[in-house]
Structure formats: C-alpha cells, structure tokens
Amino acid sequence: MKPFRLLIALTALGIAAMTHATTPVLVIHGGAGVIKRDMSPAKEKAVRAAMSKALQDGYAQLKAGKPAIDAVTAAITVLEDDPNFNAGRGSVFTHDGKNEMDAAVMEGDSLSAGSVAGVHRVKNPILLARAVMEHSPHVMLIGDGAEAFAKEQGITLVDPSYFRTDERWQQWQKALKEDNEKKPHANQDTTKHFGTVGAVALDSAGHLAAGTSTGGMTDKRWGRVGDSPIIGAGTYANAKCAVSGTGWGEFYIRTVAAHEICMKVSMLDEPVPRATAEVINQEIPSMGGNGGAIALDADGNIAMPFNTDGMFRGWIGADGVPHVAIYDDEPDPSNHLGVPAAPSSTQ
DSSP: OOHHHHHHHHHHHHHHHHHTOOOOEEEEEEEEEOOOTTSOHHHHHHHHHHHHHHHHHHHHHHHTTOOHHHHHHHHHHHHHTSTTSSSGGGOOBOTTSOBOEEEEEEETTTOOEEEEEEESSBSOHHHHHHHHHHHSSOSEEEHHHHHHHHHHHTOOBOOGGGGOOHHHHHHHHHHHHHHHTTOSOGGGOGGGGOOEEEEEEEOTTSOEEEEEEEOOOTTOOTTOOOSTTSBTTTEEEOSSEEEEEEEOHHHHHHHTHHHHHHHHHHTSOOOHHHHHHIIIIIIHHHHTOOEEEEEEETTOOEEOOBOSSEEEEEEEOTTOOOEEEEETTSOOTTOOTTOOOOOGGGO
C-alpha cells in the first residue's frame, strides 16, 4: 500500500475508533428505606455533598480513561468514609455490639468478581473485595480469614472503635430496648433492613462494573449476611448490564435480584428501566420485601427504581455534572412511560 493510501486508511480507522467510543456514565446509591423529609437541613446538605463528591471522584477516573471498576471503587470509598451511610465508617451495630461489614465488586466484560463478609477492622471493605477479585483465586472471603488476606495485601486495617458513631450507637440501644420489650421481631421491622452504598459504571471502552458495600442490618444476629456480598443477589455485572441493590436482603437473595435484572436485559432484550422495575417494584414486593436498586446498560441507559420513602441516589454522564436525589418526587433519568410502578402497599 502506498504511503498516502496507508495514511488515509489509518486515519479512517482512528475516526472509526473515536466514533465508537462510549460516553462514560456513573450511577451511585447510598441506600433506600425510611427516608423522611424531617431530616435536618444540615444532614441533608452533608448527604448531598458526599454523594456529589463520590460522583466527582468516580467520574474523574472515567474521564482519565480508567476502567469502570476504578470508578466504582473510587465512588464507594467516599461513601464508606462518610458516617452518614451504613457502610464503612457509618456501619450499624449487630446485636452483640459489633460493626460487621460486607462488600462485593464485579466486572461485566470478564465476569470477574470478589466479595467479603463479616469483617470488623477493614477501613474500606470495597477495596478488600476488589483485592479478592484481582489477587486471589477465590470469589468470597469471610471474617478473620478475609482480614488476614487484607493484611497480606496491604489493605488498611483500623481499630474497631473507628466505626463507632453516636447515631448508630443510639439506633442500636433503641433496638435492644425493643428486643427487651418484646416488640415485633426484626424480620417484621423493615426499617432495620436498609442501608447500603453502591455504584455501577460504564467506561469509555464500553465495559461495565458494579460494586456494593454495607454495614448490614441493625441488631442482626448469628452472623447474618445479606445480599450485598452475594454475587447475583445484590451485586452483578455482565457485558450488557450492571446492578447494585439496596433493600431487604433476604428477598434479594431469594430472587437473585441483580442477576435476574441483567438476564432480562441481556437475554430478553428488555430496556434496563423496565427490567429493573419488574424485579424491584413487582417481584420483590409481591413476596413481602422492599427496597431499591441502580442499574446501567452498555448503552448508558440508567434505572434507579425503589418502593420505599426514598433512596439516596445520583448519576453523572456526558454533562460532567453530578445529579443527586433523595425523595420519591425528585426526577431521575429513568423516569419515562412504560416502567412498572411500585405497588401502593409498599409506598
């Protein structure tokens, strides 16, 4: 091939590559549940500021050409470090007065995944979940073994007192009082089942990733583990879809919620808002559960349905501006006709 023609061919290839470049998108949540409008202005401002920072820090990774998993872990780390969220620093107390954390990550293009459960000293469980995915032959590690692996990998460990906040302590004291007064069992008290942070991202190469981190359920017993660290239940990603859930974990496990959403998108070719709403707003409530989720497809379409009073949620895309919402009447990019609504009994 003559030099001039070669130049034209290479230029054409370059233009084609640029044409098919994907616009990065990042979506996050900070938990769904009983989120009342009587939240103090100071706390609401702090929550919105933390969500915005998480979006900005995560999106900076995407703008720099980094993979989706970098954006997911960067965003979730911000939320784990903020005591306003039930993950990392703000984790709730178990019945025995401990902070017990779970987390998971997954890459859609390779189906690589890593998760941890029942850790007490890991400052950022999401980073340990990623280390499990990248530096071990396993998918899930738990308890002391997970923390031994964290030490080997140089993951930051802290004294358990780091996770103690007065707000979570008071919530635990209230729960213990209800236990002593023989108030309804925790399985009947849905307010205890919420509090998770998560992120899903689409990078410029068109690859998806998902991650979720949680402090679990207030007053939980017997080493209970929810859906967040279970691949397919609260966290899942494949080549066409990424999901992070937040809600009553037992129901997300029983429905394999995140995986089911992604199968509807990738196998049945359902739009991601419809697929997500069918699981979150129909299937889970029909069984007695509730909660929310964020989802993202390979074309950058977003869904964030929930059937509770509110869900801390945010997104950032081509405009580079972080968008944050809390309550059920605030707009989000998945609002459109044809998405199944939540049953009125769960509102």
